[in-house]
Amino acid sequence: MRRRLLVALTVFAAIAVLAFAVPLSLTIATSRTQQLVLARSGDADRFATLADDAVTAGDTRALADEVLRYHELYGENVLVVDARGATTVNAGADVTDPGIVAAVAAARRNQRPHAVDKLTPWGAPAMLVARPVGTGVQVNGAVVIEASTARARGDIARAWAVIVLGGMVAMALFMLLAVTLSRWVLRPLSALSRAVAELTATLPKPRADSVAPVSIAGRYGGPPEMRAVAESFDAMARAVADSADAQRQLVADTAHAMRNPLAALTIRLDSLAPAIPASAAGTFRGAGAEVDRLTALLDGLLSLAVAETPAAFDVTRAAETDDQCDAVQVVADRFDAWCSAFEAAGQRLRVAPAPAGAEVAVPADVLAQILDVPLSNATRYAGPGTQTELIVVAEPDWVAVSVRDDGAGVPSDEIGKLTTRFFRGSSAGAGGSGLGLPIAAALAQARGGTLTVERVHPHGLAVGVRLPAAEVR
Numbered sequence: 001m002r003r004r005l006l007v008a009l010t011v012f013a014a015i016a017v018l019a020f021a022v023p024l025s026l027t028i029a030t031s032r033t034q035q036l037v038l039a040r041s042g043d044a045d046r047f048a049t050l051a052d053d054a055v056t057a058g059d060t061r062a063l064a065d066e067v068l069r070y071h072e073l074y075g076e077n078v079l080v081v082d083a084r085g086a087t088t089v090n091a092g093a094d095v096t097d098p099g100i101v102a103a104v105a106a107a108r109r110n111q112r113p114h115a116v117d118k119l120t121p122w123g124a125p126a127m128l129v130a131r132p133v134g135t136g137v138q139v140n141g142a143v144v145i146e147a148s149t150a151r152a153r154g155d156i157a158r159a160w161a162v163i164v165l166g167g168m169v170a171m172a173l174f175m176l177l178a179v180t181l182s183r184w185v186l187r188p189l190s191a192l193s194r195a196v197a198e199l200t201a202t203l204p205k206p207r208a209d210s211v212a213p214v215s216i217a218g219r220y221g222g223p224p225e226m227r228a229v230a231e232s233f234d235a236m237a238r239a240v241a242d243s244a245d246a247q248r249q250l251v252a253d254t255a256h257a258m259r260n261p262l263a264a265l266t267i268r269l270d271s272l273a274p275a276i277p278a279s280a281a282g283t284f285r286g287a288g289a290e291v292d293r294l295t296a297l298l299d300g301l302l303s304l305a306v307a308e309t310p311a312a313f314d315v316t317r318a319a320e321t322d323d324q325c326d327a328v329q330v331v332a333d334r335f336d337a338w339c340s341a342f343e344a345a346g347q348r349l350r351v352a353p354a355p356a357g358a359e360v361a362v363p364a365d366v367l368a369q370i371l372d373v374p375l376s377n378a379t380r381y382a383g384p385g386t387q388t389e390l391i392v393v394a395e396p397d398w399v400a401v402s403v404r405d406d407g408a409g410v411p412s413d414e415i416g417k418l419t420t421r422f423f424r425g426s427s428a429g430a431g432g433s434g435l436g437l438p439i440a441a442a443l444a445q446a447r448g449g450t451l452t453v454e455r456v457h458p459h460g461l462a463v464g465v466r467l468p469a470a471e472v473r
Contacts, residue, residue, distance in 0.1 A: 005182045006175075013174035017167045028159045029118040032152050037116065037129070040147040043070070044131040047143040051080050051088065051133040055140045064089045077146040079104070083139060093146055100144055103130040107142030119149055121157035189229070196232040200239070251301060262295050300435035304421070304442060324470035325364035327399050328354045331390045334368060338375045346384035349375075354392035359470040360399045362447045367401070367467070370451070373440040374403035374463035381425075382407030386460075394469070402464035409461045418453045440465070 047067065054063040067078045071091035079093035081104055093100055106112070107130040116127050126146050133141035269288050276284045335351050342349040360367065371390075378388045388405040410418065410425045417423045419441045422434040440463075441451040449467035456462050 002182050002186050005186070006178055009178035009181070010171075010175060013171060013178065017170050017174070021163050021167045025160050025163050026118065028163075029120060029156050032156050032159075033116055033119045036119070036127075036147065036149065036152045040127075040129040040145050041131075044129045044143050044145050047078065047080065047145075048131040048133045051141055051143060052135070054088075055082070055133070060088055067091045074148075076148055079144045079146075080133075080141065081108075082141045083108075083133075088141060093144065099128055100146070103128045103144045104142050106130060107132045107144065108139055110137070110139050119152050119156055121153050121160065123149060123153060125149060189226075193229045193232070196229055196236065200232045200235045258298055259295070262291060262298070266291055266295075297435070300439065304435055304439045323363055324359055324361050325367060327358040327360050327367065327392050327401055327467075328356070330364050330367045330371070331392055331401060333364075334371050334375060335390060338372075338379070341379050342388065345379045347379065347382060348387040350387065350389050352389055352391045355394045358392050358394045358399045360467040361470040362449070362467050366443055366447065367465075370440045370443050370465050371401065371403065373436040377436065377463075378403065378405045378407070378461075382461075395466075397469050398466055399469050400464055400466045402462055404456055404460065404462040406456060406460040409455055409459050412455065415453055415455060419451065437463070 047063070047070075050063045050066055051060075054060045063080065067080065067089045068091055070076070071078055077092035077094075078089070079087065079091070079095065079100060080089040082088050085104065085108065087095060095101070110132045112130065112132075116123075119127075125148065127149055129145045129147055131143045132139045133143060266288070269284070269291065273284070331351060331354065335349060339349055375388070378386075382388060382405040386405055386407040388403060391400075391402045391404060393400045393402075414423075414425050418425065419437045420434075421438045424434040437451070437453065444451040444465050444467065447467060449465060451463070451465045454462045454464070
């Protein structure tokens with residue numbers, strides 16, 4: 001993967017360097033060519049003016065002196081002809097050269113030859129610049145300068161060499177950066193791949209009948225290294241799913257297996273009730289109460305194990321079709337279900353005004369199971385004459401439902417322990433296993449929410465659950 005990443009980064013770097021260097025090189029060549037053409041065109045125009053004055057005056061000595069001095073100073077050949085094409089002044093030009101002949105003929109027709117667009121270091125050693133002698137339609141001859149391109153081509157070659165050198169330096173810096181970046185990116189990936197592979201090798205093999213999660217490697221593909229990591233992760237996820245399912249099944253089997261002896265023990269105790277003397281009746285009733293408490297404890301452990309199973313690994317939850325509900329409707333159902341129990345306990349239960357459309361991404365039975373826990377605790381521990389309120393609040397992407405009472409509450413140092421397994425507050429009466437709030441908290445967490453317990457001032461307790469809002473159907 002590192003090789004492919006380096007190749008990709010190198011190609012991108014080369015494209016970036018070329019995209020900068022090539023236009024810059026062509027611009028420099030065009031600019032230097034135009035500079036040469038403009039300079040020689042000015043010289044040709046000056047000689048054309050001198051030739052026109054010489055024709056008018058009938059004396060070509062001044063023109064010849066200027067042409068010869070120019071030839072000696074710059075080493076470039078100059079040819080001046082009259083209206084008939086006869087040579088007036090010749091400073092080193094080859095009058096038989098086809099290029100010069102064509103340039104003279106074009107200038108005598110009052111035409112200017114097409115200038116060179118751009119020179120290159122390997123271009124022609126000379127270029128022709130021709131101008132007609134005279135003005136308007138009267139052409140009295142022609143001037144041709146055979147300009148040397150050696151100096152211009154040398155300047156272009158030096159500029160291109162600097163650009164190439166700069167491009168090579170830039171490529172070297174890009175390569176160094178690419179190597180550093182690839183090591184920085186792929187080193188954790190290599191370590192992760194080895195760690196995941198080693199961890200996967202220690203996990204038990206997935207069962208043949210297990211439900212495999214969606215394969216990341218099969219869905220997204222990618223480079224071999226990434227596919228190897230994805231395959232190892234898929235195997236690990238499947239093993240974890242099997243382990244979670246096996247744990248849940250073990251707790252369920254254990255609870256079911258222990259229920260039978262407990263049921264048999266309950267039957268035996270009931271059958272012994274008539275034979276128990278009055279002196280041992282209290283002990284007998286205590287033993288029966290402990291059996292009932294142990295049965296309730298097993299039921300709570302089973303519910304907690306199911307609640308703590310992640311939803312992604314729970315086949316029964318994955319099969320649910322209605323995975324969202326209206327929190328306001330569930331709260332109304334819970335009010336109807338618990339209203340009589342609160343009246344029997346000498347308490348009041350009310351529902352606060354709630355917003356419309358408070359949909360949560362939780363099935364109705366799960367939300368009802370969560371709310372039943374604080375409602376049951378309120379009937380037991382809030383005390384007569386108290387009031388309990390059900391409140392629904394819609395937030396951006398969240399829905400909060402709270403059960404708030406104005407009872408005695410719990411001490412401040414016990415608030416954080418109420419969601420701990422088997423913990424029961426100092427104000428709790430007889431009965432209960434200390435698993436109600438942990439089960440509710442596990443159910444909320446498994447669905448992406450949170451459960452909080454807070455004191456109400458001046459007195460009371462508030463249990464709130466915050467759940468993700470559902471998408472509008």
